[in-house]
Amino acid sequence: xxxxxxxxxIPQQRAPMREQDPRERVKNFAExxxxxxxxxxxxxxxxxxxxxxxxxxxxxPVGIDIPxxxxxxxxxxxxxxxxxxxxxxxxxAICGRVCPQESQCEGVCVVxxxxxxxxxxxxxxxxxxxxIAEGWVNIPYxxxxxxxxxxxxxxxxxxxxxADMAKAGCDxxxxxxxxxxxxxxxxxxxxxxxxNEVIDAExxxxxxxxxxxxxxxxxxxxxxxxxxxDEMGFDAVFIGTGAGYPTMLGIPGDSLNGVLSANELLxxxxxxxxxxxxxYDTPLPLGRRVAVIGAGNTAMDAMRVxxxxxxxxxxxxxxxxxxxxxxxxxxxxxxxxxxxxxxxLTNPVxxxxxGKGGVRGMRCIRMELGEPDESGRRRPVPVAGSEHDFETxxxxxxxxTNANPIMGQTSTLKLNKRGYIEADANLGTSVAGVFAGGxxxxxxxxxxEAMGAGRKAARSMQAxxxxxxxxxPYLTDGRGGSGKLFGIDLRERNFARIRVAATxxx
Numbered sequence: 387x388x389x390x391x392x393x394x395x396i397p398q399q400r401a402p403m404r405e406q407d408p409r410e411r412v413k414n415f416a417e418x419x420x421x422x423x424x425x426x427x428x429x430x431x432x433x434x435x436x437x438x439x440x441x442x443x444x445x446x447p448v449g450i451d452i453p454x455x456x457x458x459x460x461x462x463x464x465x466x467x468x469x470x471x472x473x474x475x476x477x478x479a480i481c482g483r484v485c486p487q488e489s490q491c492e493g494v495c496v497v498x499x500x501x502x503x504x505x506x507x508x509x510x511x512x513x514x515x516x517x518i519a520e521g522w523v524n525i526p527y528x529x530x531x532x533x534x535x536x537x538x539x540x541x542x543x544x545x546x547x548x549a550d551m552a553k554a555g556c557d558x559x560x561x562x563x564x565x566x567x568x569x570x571x572x573x574x575x576x577x578x579x580x581x582n583e584v585i586d587a588e589x590x591x592x593x594x595x596x597x598x599x600x601x602x603x604x605x606x607x608x609x610x611x612x613x614x615x616d617e618m619g620f621d622a623v624f625i626g627t628g629a630g631y632p633t634m635l636g637i638p639g640d641s642l643n644g645v646l647s648a649n650e651l652l653x654x655x656x657x658x659x660x661x662x663x664x665x666y667d668t669p670l671p672l673g674r675r676v677a678v679i680g681a682g683n684t685a686m687d688a689m690r691v692x693x694x695x696x697x698x699x700x701x702x703x704x705x706x707x708x709x710x711x712x713x714x715x716x717x718x719x720x721x722x723x724x725x726x727x728x729x730x731l732t733n734p735v736x737x738x739x740x741g742k743g744g745v746r747g748m749r750c751i752r753m754e755l756g757e758p759d760e761s762g763r764r765r766p767v768p769v770a771g772s773e774h775d776f777e778t779x780x781x782x783x784x785x786x787t788n789a790n791p792i793m794g795q796t797s798t799l800k801l802n803k804r805g806y807i808e809a810d811a812n813l814g815t816s817v818a819g820v821f822a823g824g825x826x827x828x829x830x831x832x833x834x835e836a837m838g839a840g841r842k843a844a845r846s847m848q849a850x851x852x853x854x855x856x857x858x859p860y861l862t863d864g865r866g867g868s869g870k871l872f873g874i875d876l877r878e879r880n881f882a883r884i885r886v887a888a889t890x891x892x
Contacts, residue, residue, distance in 0.1 A: 393500050396433045400502045401426040408723040412693050415577045415661060418720060419483075422512040431459040433497060433504045441494040442506060447838035448474045448546075452491055452506055459509060468517045471510065472524050475837065476549050476591065477542065479518055479584045482511025484575060485834045486714055518587040525594055531555030533851050536620040538605045541569025542833045543626030543824030545592055546840030547847075551624075552595040554844070554853050561603040564657060570628050571833070573657040574649065576687050578694070606792035611799065615819050622819045622847045625799075625807060626840055629825040631788040635679070639737030640783070644671055644745035648678070648688040648784035655691050670695070673780025677701045677748055679734055680784035686717040688782050689726045700726050701778070705733040705753050705766040731755070733766065735773065737781055748776045789826055804829070812846040813839065821847055 389395075404420040405411075411418050422430065434456040442452040451470050458467035471478045487493070487507035495503035516522070533556045537544045540562040552558045566572055568585045593599070605611065605627075614620045632647030634640050651670070659666035676692045678685050681704035689700045702721070704711065707730045711718060722728070731753045740746035752772035755764035789805040800808045800816035806829060807822040809815050815822050823839030825831055848854075 391432075391435050393435070393497065396435065396497070397429055398501055400433070400505050401430040401508075403505075403508060408720075408725075411578065412690075412724045415694055417581055418578050421515055422508055427459055427509060427512045428462075430505050430509055431456050433501075434460075435496055437496050439496070441496065442491040442504075445491045445494040447490065447832070447835045448841060450474050450491075450510075455513065456504070456506075456509060459513070464513065464516055465520075465522060467513045468522050469524060471513055474841075475510075475834075476546065477514075477588050477833075477837065478510050479514025480542075480571060480580060480588055481834050481837070482507050482509075482514050483580050483584070484571075486832055488715065490832075490834065515584075518584065523591045523594055526553060528553060528596070529555050530557075531851075531853050533557070533621040533853070534619055535559070535847070536614045536618070536623040537561065538611070538623065538625045539563075539569055539627040539824075539826075540567040540589075540599060540601075541571060541626060541628050541824065541836065543628070543826075543836040543840035543843075544569065544624065545589070545597075546837040547624045547626060547823070547844045548597045548840075549592055549595060550841055550844035551847060552592075552597050554848055556621075556853075558596065559598045559600060561605050562599060562601045563604040565601050566657065567599045567601060569626075570630065573653040574630075574684065574687075576652065576656055576691050578690065579687065604792070606796040611793070611797040611817065611820055615817070620819075621851055622821065624840070624843050624847065625793065625815070625820065625822040625826060626824045626836070626843075627790065627793065627826045628836075629787045629789045629806070629830055631790045632783065633786045633788055634783050635734065635785065637734060637736050639739055639745070640781075642737055642739060642745050643743050644673065644779055645737055645781045645783070646671065648680070648684045648782050649787065651688050651782055652684070652691065655695070661691075661695060671780060673697055673778070675699045675701070675778045676780045676782065677703055677734075677776065677778040678782045678784055679703050680786075681706075681711045681713055681718075681728075682784060682786075683713045683717055685784035686713045686721050688784050689721055690724060692780075692782070693724055693726070697780075701776075702726055702728045703732050703734060703748075703750065703776075704728070704730055706763060707731055707755060710755075710763045729776075731766070733768070734776075734781075738775065740779075745779050745781055746777070748778055748781060750774055750776050787825075787830055793826070812849075813843040814846060814850075819850065821850075 436453045455467040455470040491506045492503040535551045535556045535558045537548045537560040540560050548558045548560050567589050614623050632649045654660045654670045658668040660668035660670035676697045678689045692700050732750050733753050734748050734750050736749040738747040752769040753766040756767040759765040794801045802808050809822050809827045813821045813823045821843040823843045824836035
């Protein structure tokens, strides 16, 4: 019997993660972090106490059996670790890279009460990368259920829902507006954080489950949600389109040439390959001095992309202090290493015209922190008389996103006052058979939270269609066999859906 581990007997320091040198990586789009080696993964796995309370599992939006997969790594059963992970998360190589583990699973790790928490995300990434390298994939036996499912959006919510519905025996088609699948994973996250080959590998695994991807298909323009149900024969539909409609400040000069959103910048660079100009002829304004407004992960991505595209100087303009900065600490650290200049407690009030319709600078005002607002962060308050001009020739807004209005304009779906789709506790919408989840319902969230919503919607869709959730125990009513037919609980019976064809009157 293995000796019980304690906080004193485990390795006291996290296994280090190798990285590209900042002076070199700022010149390329190769991945910054190099991942664990075998010895690193084995050492880090020994830091997990395998505690019975398992707060890390509760901290994970999809409930990954974190001690279970780490135990397998320790036992050198790496394929077993992958099997445990993919019971609940089909994208371990992606989530291990981009999920904010520090505020989720690692944030509640018991080891973190005394030492640095176990590097759960790095271990997850290591297993996912091993799976890609070795060609591992889990394809269960699937009994056809006879239902046709439509998924709108191929981002994390859509692919999670698609996978669970495919495993339930449904014929699943995913519609993607862009020319490549992956959603925000593809267009919103640069290669130096999430390489395209990792996304491609995870999407291929979904295709092996039988999921079909239809790209260049803008639902709401080519056909509507109602048409999917009424005319195209889908028994249920899930909407996971995310919230990629950019927010601008609405200040004077924000329509000048040389002002754009971070979403546009990243989409042009990542998905449309503007970074490989002239091999790809995608236009992208290049600035010598770039100011990025905002300090979330998208802002960090935009700033670091601009450096790699050749900007001489990149500035982060944020109206709060570093303490309130919403980006992951690792991303801020990497941006600082690469030379981004941070201007905390600074807020733009106007973009200045160069007289030719372009940008010559930005007028800003100093801020100070007052009482906390509804977000719990201290509210920024302008400092009187602190206005000053700031030289820049490209301004990028990274201050959040909204729901794309296409769905609301072309369907009868009920929306909330902010334009997001209203969904009930089971993620059902106002249209029968249509479910929605992820950013299009909640607003901007994390990749793993979107995946959790996609899986929750899949369970609700299965219940709506009468497909039994094989992950749940059989129902019992405690009445000694009453309420059963041929030994099967009456509530376990399935049903067949029928469509009534309209006939002409004689």
